[in-house]
Amino acid sequence: MLRTIGKRLLLLIPTLLGLSILLFLWVRALPGGPAVALLGEKATPEAIARVNELYGFNRPLIEQYFTWMGRLLSGDFGNSIQTGRPVLEEFLRRFPATIELSLAALIFAVGVGVPLGYWAARRHGKFTDHASVVLSLIGITIPVFFLAFILKYIFAVELGWLPSDGRQDARIDATHYTNFYVLDGLITGEFDAAWDAVLHLLLPALALGTIPLAIIVRITRASVLEVQNADYVRTGKAKGISRGTLRSRFILRNAMLPVVTTIGLQTGLLLSGAILTETVFAFPGIGSFLARAIFSRDFPVLQGFIIFIAITYALINLIVDVSYSIIDPRVRVS
Numbered sequence: 001m002l003r004t005i006g007k008r009l010l011l012l013i014p015t016l017l018g019l020s021i022l023l024f025l026w027v028r029a030l031p032g033g034p035a036v037a038l039l040g041e042k043a044t045p046e047a048i049a050r051v052n053e054l055y056g057f058n059r060p061l062i063e064q065y066f067t068w069m070g071r072l073l074s075g076d077f078g079n080s081i082q083t084g085r086p087v088l089e090e091f092l093r094r095f096p097a098t099i100e101l102s103l104a105a106l107i108f109a110v111g112v113g114v115p116l117g118y119w120a121a122r123r124h125g126k127f128t129d130h131a132s133v134v135l136s137l138i139g140i141t142i143p144v145f146f147l148a149f150i151l152k153y154i155f156a157v158e159l160g161w162l163p164s165d166g167r168q169d170a171r172i173d174a175t176h177y178t179n180f181y182v183l184d185g186l187i188t189g190e191f192d193a194a195w196d197a198v199l200h201l202l203l204p205a206l207a208l209g210t211i212p213l214a215i216i217v218r219i220t221r222a223s224v225l226e227v228q229n230a231d232y233v234r235t236g237k238a239k240g241i242s243r244g245t246l247r248s249r250f251i252l253r254n255a256m257l258p259v260v261t262t263i264g265l266q267t268g269l270l271l272s273g274a275i276l277t278e279t280v281f282a283f284p285g286i287g288s289f290l291a292r293a294i295f296s297r298d299f300p301v302l303q304g305f306i307i308f309i310a311i312t313y314a315l316i317n318l319i320v321d322v323s324y325s326i327i328d329p330r331v332r333v334s
Contacts (some may be wrong), residue, residue, distance in 0.1 A: 008321060012314045019310050020072070025063050027299055028057075072307065078300035080293070086306040096179040097167055099284035101278070102270040105209030110263060113213045117220025117259075124225060129226045132217055134249060138215030148207035149281040155203060163200050163280035172196055210276045212266035219262045223255040230254075264320035268313045313323060 035051040052058040056067060073076065073241055077087035120132035156164035168174060174193035182201070185194025198210060227233065228251050236246050271286075278287035286305065293301035294312045 008318050010260070012311075016310060020307065021065070022067060023303055023306055024068060027303065028061065028064075052062060077304035077307075080301050081296065081298040087148065087300050089285060090301070091304065093179070094284060094289050095288045096280070097181075097283060098271065098274050099289060100180055100197075101184060101201060101204055101208060101274055101283060101285060101298055102230060102267070103211065104205035105270055106263075106267055108205055109212035109216055109266065113216030114220050114259065117217040118224050120217070121221045121224035121228065131223075132221065136214040136217045139210045139217075142210065144211065145276040145280055148277055151203050151207055152280065156286075164203075164205050167200050167284060168193065168197050169200075185254040192223075197330055204277050204281045204283055207280070208270060208274060212263075212270065213265060216259065216262055220255065220259050223258045226250060227251050227255040258319055260323050264316050268309070268316050270308055 010089060035048045035055075035057055039047055039051060049058075056064055059067075075088060077091075079085060080087050080090055083090065085307055107133055120129045123129050152164055155162045163169070172193050174181070175188045177187065178184055181197035182194050185191060185197060233246060233250050236250050241250075274283075274287035275291050276283060276287070277283065278285045279291045282288070290301065290305050292298070293305075
């Protein structure tokens with residue numbers, strides 16, 4: 001297994017190298033160049049020349065690329081045009097909020113999606129099965145931002161059950177060591193702060209996790225339907241193996257391979273979906289910061305975020321591949 005992990009990590013090098021080249025050329029291919037994109041179409045030649053000199057856009061492309069790559073490898077992603085602070089510092093400050101939101105959405109999607117998909121497959125052709133298919137279709141078709149506004153209006157504005165924005169009530173004087181608000185509250189024993197952070201997570205996590213939930217339900221249902229009619233399941237029944245063993249070791253375990261793949265892909269997509277969700281709920285994570293960077297054309301932030309997402313996707317795929325060998329021993333043998 002260690003050899004497989006090492007090979008996959010080595011394969012990341014050409015992948016990320018190719019992405020860096022495409023990303024570098026994309027910024028330079030913008031109409032009028034990156035300086036005009038930053039300053040606007042009405043920028044004076046003098047202002048464009050100053051920006052080109054400041055960011056090194058007037059140098060040869062090869063020199064620009066290797067200079068940029070050298071900074072990336074040393075952990076220097078440049079400075080944000082919005083705040084003037086290093087991009088890496090901004091990401092590290094906001095990253096825990098996005099991770100906390102994405103984990104909450106993933107727990108909701110997996111915790112509800114896998115049992116519901118399995119339940120629907122076990123009752124194939126009945127009302128429960130048809131209802132799950134219809135609800136999953138609705139969940140896939142509703143845009144994240146629209147669902148976020150609906151949830152915010154119903155549960156925060158009309159009913160007043162949950163907070164409408166932010167990560168925590170400003171009146172709570174909480175201690176933050178890791179910037180993961182729920183974890184910090186549990187570590188410090190400030191359980192009121194931890195509970196308040198959970199309440200602030202509920203609506204954004206529901207909105208963000210609905211589409212992954214719907215997809216996981218459909219994939220789980222289809223995979224279980226395929227596996228439960230396999231020859232080895234019928235053989236197990238003929239041998240008198242208990243129903244619980246058949247369901248857990250024969251059906252569900254073998255049906256989990258495509259489900260795990262889907263969960264891995266959806267985990268990466270949660271980071272991109274967080275942009276709209278964090279914007280609607282004023283959640284101070286990477287997504288809301290990136291949304292402002294898009295409108296202000298903060299290219300150092302955009303470039304850093306794209307590289308960061310690529311690394312995250314690659315690591316998630318590696319974790320999915322390793323989980324295959326844990327779920328299915330045949331993968332380890334091959």
